[in-house]
Amino acid sequence: MSQAVAENQAAPGGTDQHGLRAHSDGDWANRVPVQTRSERPKSTEVDxxxxxxxxxxxxxxxxVAKLDALLHGELDGSRTxxxxxxADGVTAEWIPRDDARIGRAGIPEERGAAAAWSAFGEAHLVTLAAEEPVTxxxxxxxxxxxxxxxxxxxxxxxxxxxxxxxxxRGSAQLSxxxxxVLGDGAKLTVVSVQQWDDGARHLASHYATVGRDASLTHITVSLGGEVVRVNPSIHLDHEGGNGEALGAYFADAGQHLEHQVYLDHQAPHTRSRVTYKGALQGEGARTVWIGDVLIxxxxxxxxxxxxxxxxxxSEGTRADSIPNLEIETGDIAGAGHASATGRFDDEHLFYLRSRGIPEEEARRLVVRGFLLEVIAHIGHAETEARLQEAVEAELASSSASAR
Known part of the structure; x- marks a missing residue:
């Protein structure tokens, strides 16, 4: 390319390739939308x-109006x-933000996560070293x-x-x-339970890197809080890695629960499964699920x-569900996605009521069974029982407020 052509293309309003001309509002070349999940910009700096x-x-x-303080305000980055x-073989400690053990699993792709990364002073590090299972x-x-x-x-x-x-739990305005981080051959389940008070607002970005022949099960259970947004990203960047992302959520009146899930297959012979299940009841209940899988x-x-x-x-609810699948190689064992949003099945209710079960009890049984598929994967009986009780409490409180 000649210097004159290069200067013409670089100049505002200059002629680009194939005769295209930049718009007068400037930076035309950089306004092309991100086309794939992997192209999103990443930075630990909020600015x-x-x-x-x-x-x-x-x-x-x-x-976003309800999240303005977390997105654009000053955040307290002191220890929470x-x-x-x-537990045997487990250590917990606070480490400074410049510690080399920070930043290995991933970095922010959006402003909310970057604001939290820019503000924190110390990180809470939990290390598991025992080969015998611990909780x-x-x-x-x-x-x-x-x-x-x-x-x-x-x-x-x-x-x-x-x-x-x-x-x-409790009150929070948290980003x-x-x-x-999973080493080779490790097997870990991480469960994030959101049972915040009614007015809590919570933004969370989870990043995972899975070692060779290692297996991660990531489970999100979102029940409480006014606005809760938990976005897990699992990077299968070593051969034989396995990642499972599971989620259960129950949104009641005026509540916004959001989950954006990302499975990034980078290495050969990796496996992933994503299953998120949610229930909505009450005026203004809103859920958002976006699932991105990149092979x-x-x-x-x-x-x-x-x-x-x-x-x-019930009426007055809204569930957005968007599965996305990107495949860059034809040599795969299999890949697929599915999404469905439906009303309560009257046939299920009829079946249970015909056997003498009152309608409200029948509804609780159906919803409990619907979400149990996810909760049962936790593998901790006490936590599973407590969350099942919390789901039933959500149903009872939503039914009472609707009357």
Whole structure:
């Protein structure tokens, strides 16, 4: 290319390739929308992302006005009150933000996560090293009404086994990043439970990297909070890695629950399964599920499937469900996706009522069974029973408010 042509193309309003001319509003070449999931810009600096307007692809379903303090305000990055239950082979410590163990699983792709990353002072690191299975509960309760930032790192050493339950309760205005790092041969289940108070607002981005022949089960259970948005990204970047992303949620009147799930197959012979199931009841109940699966050219032999199911229990609700699948290689074992949103099945109700079960009890049984598929994967009887009771309490309170 001659210097004159190069200068003409670089100049505002100059002629581009094939005679295309830049618009007068400038930066025409950089206004092309991101075409694939992997092309999204990434940065740990909040100033690298423009202010959120709600028109962006990653924010267009979210109530951004309610999240303004977390997106554009000043966040308190000091240590959050947290309790970690003791277990053999498990350590918990606070590490500075410049520690080399931070940033291994992924970095932000949007302003909310970048704001939290820019603000936190120390990260809470939980390390599992035992090859015998252990259970660890990491509990936060009542963080207050001031906007806060947090950062958590969960690491499973090679061949470690464990279950980590992240319990979120009480009041909160929280934006956070959670990193999950699995060594080769590790097997880890991470459960994030959102049972916040009614006015809580929570933005969470979870990033995971899965080692060779390692297996991660990531489970999200969202029940409480005014606005809750939990976005897990699982990167299968080592051969033989397995990732399962499961979710259960129940939105009642005026509640917004959102989950954007990303499975990134980078290495050969990796496997993933995504199953999210939600129920909605009450005026203004809103759920959003977006599932992205990317099978890169290097991920030969991939086996992947994602699905989302929503059960609508009353009028005045809205469930958005968007599965996306990108395949860059033809050499895969299988890939697919499915999505369905439907009303309560009257035939199920008729069957149960014909056997003497009152209507409200029948509805509880159907919803409980619908969500149990996800909750039963937790593998901790006490937590599973408590969450089943919480689902039934949601049903009872929503039914009472509707009368």
């Amino acid at each position: 690298d992302f423009p202010a959120v307007t709600g028109r962006e692809a990653v924010w267009k379903f979210s109530p 009150p947290v309790e970690t239950s003791p 660890v509960a990491v509990t936060r309760d009542g963080l207050g009404d001031s906007p806060r930032a947090a950062h958590t790192v969960i690491e499973a050493k090679p061949h470690a086994r464990g279950l980590v339950i992240l319990e979120n 956070e990043n959670v990193e999950i 890169r050219q290097t991920a030969t032999g991939t086996d992947s499937y994602e699905q989302n199911r929503n059960l609508v229990l």
